[in-house]
Amino acid sequence: MDNKATTEERLAQLMRCICQTREEEIDSATWDLQFERVAEMAVNGDDISVVLPAIEQYLSNAPDCAEEFRALISMMRANADFDREAQDD
Amino acid sequence: MANTRTNEEWLTELTDEEQPQVKEAAIEALRERLQRGIYYYLSRERSDLSRYAPDELIQMSEDFAQDAVLRVLNNIETFRGDSQFTTWAMKIGARVAVSELRRARYRDFSLDDLTADGEIMLRVADNTNNPSTAVQPERATERQDLVRILTKAFDEVLTERQRIAIEAITLQGIPMDTVAEQMDTNRNALYKLLHDARKKLKAHLEQEGISMDYVMNLFSR
Numbered sequence: 039m040d041n042k043a044t045t046e047e048r049l050a051q052l053m054r055c056i057c058q059t060r061e062e063e064i065d066s067a068t069w070d071l072q073f074e075r076v077a078e079m080a081v082n083g084d085d086i087s088v089v090l091p092a093i094e095q096y097l098s099n100a101p102d103c104a105e106e107f108r109a110l111i112s113m114m115r116a117n118a119d120f121d122r123e124a125q126d127d
Numbered sequence: 128m129a130n131t132r133t134n135e136e137w138l139t140e141l142t143d144e145e146q147p148q149v150k151e152a153a154i155e156a157l158r159e160r161l162q163r164g165i166y167y168y169l170s171r172e173r174s175d176l177s178r179y180a181p182d183e184l185i186q187m188s189e190d191f192a193q194d195a196v197l198r199v200l201n202n203i204e205t206f207r208g209d210s211q212f213t214t215w216a217m218k219i220g221a222r223v224a225v226s227e228l229r230r231a232r233y234r235d236f237s238l239d240d241l242t243a244d245g246e247i248m249l250r251v252a253d254n255t256n257n258p259s260t261a262v263q264p265e266r267a268t269e270r271q272d273l274v275r276i277l278t279k280a281f282d283e284v285l286t287e288r289q290r291i292a293i294e295a296i297t298l299q300g301i302p303m304d305t306v307a308e309q310m311d312t313n314r315n316a317l318y319k320l321l322h323d324a325r326k327k328l329k330a331h332l333e334q335e336g337i338s339m340d341y342v343m344n345l346f347s348r
Contacts, residue, residue: 045298052297053346057339059325066315074210074218100318102303109221112172113164114214120163124129
């Protein structure tokens with residue numbers, strides 16, 4: 039959820055998060071170990087919500103990690119585009 | 128320069144003390160990749176930075192990239208090799224950029240600014256009657272009822288720290304790192320605190336006879 043979300047949208051997000059809460063979930067330490075690998079999967083075209091739903095759920099509950107994940111994907115795409123153009127030249 | 132180095136080459140060259148020019152070239156190549164990625168992120172993905180001129184974003188991205196390179200070099204022995212080295216390095220760059228921007232944005236935030244018990248939730252409940260939300264009146268009333276139950280649960284089943292964490296992070300969108308710092312904890316522990324809070328709230332709703340399908344439907348996008 040981005041910084042511009044209204045309080046009501048955040049409340050709805052909280053309600054959805056409560057509903058989807060499981061007894062056992064991925065924690066931040068597990069996410070740290072998988073961060074780069076998941077990013078590479080996403081950049082290669084995998085739909086994380088389908089392939090790794092537990093990760094998707096973790097990211098919906100950990101906005102800081104989700105924001106860093108989006109930043110990494112963006113950085114990887116910028117460099118992939120650059121590498122492709124360099125190869126074409 | 129395109130990424131033509133293997134992981135092993137990156138590691139060897141970045142730590143090559145015998146050939147300073149090789150090490151310097153690798154550091155510069157890494158810095159370029161990080162700066163390119165960070166600039167792209169700042170200029171394309173961060174609408175909150177649109178007030179900055181391109182030159183300012185370039186400067187910002189150079190500063191973040193420089194910081195990230197130092198962190199990569201200081202932690203290079205922790206690279207496990209289960210991704211591309213550049214992906215691992217960019218992860219560090221992403222965290223530097225995002226955390227610095229957060230720090231600047233929430234520099235003056237204090238958890239003391241949060242309102243007293245329940246006020247936030249009740250205010251949101253009142254907003255569900257706002258015509259601008261375009262929710263059917265019956266649906267708005269049901270939402271309001273549910274929010275009241277949840278507000279009560281906040282007071283009855285959550286600890287003070289759980290309530291503060293949920294209000295700050297989930298309802299006000301304050302970054303976890305900012306909240307963790309002020310609660311004298313870390314992100315991992317805070318995530319566990321939030322998980323425990325969500326479990327308690329879910330159990331409370333179920334005890335009240337409210338099904339999760341009903342809640343999901345009521346608050347679906």
